[in-house]
Amino acid sequence: MPNKGELKVISVSRLNYLISHCLSINYPLIKVEGEISQILVSKAKHMYFTLKDEHSCVRCVFFNVDPELLSFNPEDGNQVVVEASPSIYKARGDFQLKVLKIAKSGSGKLFERFLLLSKKLKSEGLFEPENKKEIxxxxxxxxxxxxxxxxxxxxxxxxxxxxxxxxxxxxxxxxxxxxxxxxxxxxxxxxxxxxxxxxxxxxxxxxxxxxxxxxxxxxxxxxxxxxxxxxxxxxxxxxxxxxxxxxxxxxxxxxxTAAVEIIGVQEQKLIHKFNENRTRLRKTFIDFIRVQEQKFDLLSIKIKSPRDELILKDNNFKHAYLRLIEIKKNLFNTLKYRIDQTERRLSALNPLAILKRGYCVLYKKNYSEVITSINQIVESDQLDVKLFDGNASVLVKNIKKLNK
Structure with a gap:
């Protein structure tokens, strides 16, 4: 046993082992906040960087990084919080942090606030489906x-x-x-x-x-x-x-973009509904004609042979036939009118119908903005025009405002 005051000599490897063991026992996992610098990602997807503050810095390594699992793309200058295990790289005795998680500084607190407020508002019923309004x-x-x-x-x-x-x-x-x-x-x-x-x-x-x-x-x-x-x-x-x-x-x-497309879907549903109604109307008309034809056939079968009865039935038949023709004609005209009305309404909903009537949509150059007022343009402006069957570019030569 060494004398009092005499220190035991140990190897460098033993020293690094003791330090590493002490860190793993006393500080198995810590959170550290700092600024990223000198970041480097290897081909093996290992991320190496330095975490620093105003006075100090420490090396960090993040093994097998999957970018898709990160909430952001780490870059030099980012202020972050890392969850890591402190360790010694025994071969050189370098102190480093083995990073397990990384997040932008403050993100964790913000997300916690998000969850708390979400829970509060949900408990008040603000997110309930029955409160949603139909488009x-x-x-x-x-x-x-x-x-x-x-x-x-x-x-x-x-x-x-x-x-x-x-x-x-x-x-x-x-x-x-x-x-x-x-x-x-x-x-x-x-x-x-x-x-x-x-x-x-x-x-x-x-x-x-x-x-x-x-x-x-x-x-x-x-x-x-x-x-x-x-x-x-x-x-x-x-x-x-x-x-x-x-x-x-x-x-x-x-x-x-998807928000606008939701409105576009409503437009398509409306057009589809009109098409369904038109098809249903036509089918109703055809079915009615078939029923009347069947009744006509039954009348023909029931005609008897005696002369008087035959004449009477013949007259009745002719009367019924003429009446049927008139009914068919009136019904046809009525249904045709309804179909035409439906088709006209449907055509009016066609987004191109307005442009077909001689209107156009006027835009700033490169279609960057829709022109709705004379105050949006000045002389020499180059504008784009959308017509029913094509596009054109025009140059503003003269502006005349209407007095209202």
């Missing part, structure tokens, strides 16, 4: 609440022009991200709600992180949406994104 079968005008600079707005307008160009669109501008966004969204929604011309409201924005979409989880906004009398369709973020606004809305679409 009207015939839609003439919609209101879109979003940012004027959003790609989501451009995508929505393009989709509307492609599948339901007859529908009128009003845009209600608002911030869709940041601390001021919920208040602006509420004002825009209330303004759209007060517009009696609108049949449906679309609340849309593009994708983003939980932080980017957080405005759509604001409690005041959710309660305001629950009180809106018009049907609301949300298209917020991507298919994997879900906000509380989606849960309280009457319909939730995976993307802004």
């Amino acid at each position: 009207p079968s015939f839609i003439e005008s919609i209101g879109i609440i979003t940012s004027l600079d959003a790609a989501a707005l451009r995508d929505a307008i393009i989709t509307i022009n492609n599948i339901i160009p007859r529908i009128r669109v009003k845009i209600f501008a608002s911030l869709v991200q940041g601390d001021k966004a919920p208040e602006e969204l509420i004002k825009a929604i209330n303004l759209a709600e007060s517009d009696d011309d609108l049949d449906v409201l679309l609340l849309i924005r593009g994708g983003g992180s939980l932080e980017d979409l957080w405005a759509f989880n604001n409690e005041n906004l959710i309660r305001n949406l629950a009180k809106v009398s018009k049907p609301i369709i949300t298209g917020i973020g991507h298919e994997t994104d879900t906000t509380l606004s989606d849960l309280v809305a009457d319909y939730r679409a995976a993307t802004p």
Whole structure:
């Protein structure tokens, strides 16, 4: 046994083992917050990076990373929280963190707030199916609440022009991200709600992180949406994104484009219903004619041979026949009129019918914006025109405003 004050000599390997063992026993799992730097992903899908703060840094390794299972794409400069096991790389004695989970700093707290508020609002019945409003079968005008600079707005307008160009669109501008966004969204929604011309409201924005979409989880906004009398369709973020606004809305679409397509589906259902009614009407007419023909055949069989009876029956038959012809003629005209009326109504619903009558849709250059007012254009503007049978580009040479 060594004398008092005498230290036992150990090998470097033993030293690294003792440190590693001490760490694994006392700190099997820790959470560390810091900024990512010098990130590198190997071909074997191992992620190496440094986690740092103002005063220190530590090396980290994340083995067998599956990008699809990450909530975000880690990059240099990201502020993150890692769940890791501290260890020593025994071959060099380097201290490192073996990362098991990684999340953006604050995301965990936000998600916890999301779950708590979701539970609270659900317990109040705000998400119940019986509170959802039906989308009207015939839609003439919609209101879109979003940012004027959003790609989501451009995508929505393009989709509307492609599948339901007859529908009128009003845009209600608002911030869709940041601390001021919920208040602006509420004002825009209330303004759209007060517009009696609108049949449906679309609340849309593009994708983003939980932080980017957080405005759509604001409690005041959710309660305001629950009180809106018009049907609301949300298209917020991507298919994997879900906000509380989606849960309280009457319909939730995976993307802004998909939100417009829901209205397009309603249009197709209406056209399909008219086609079904027209087919049913024609079948009713054919069935009636067949029944009358059968009655005619029965009358022919019942005619007796005696002369007087034969003459009487013959007269009755001729009278019945003429009456039947008249009935058939009247019924045919009536049914034909109804069919023609149905076909005219159906044609009126055709998105191209308006353009066939000599109207056109006028756009800013490259179809970026629908022109609804003379105030949107100036001389020398190059505009795009959509007609029934094609498109054209025009140059504005003269502008004349109407005095109202």
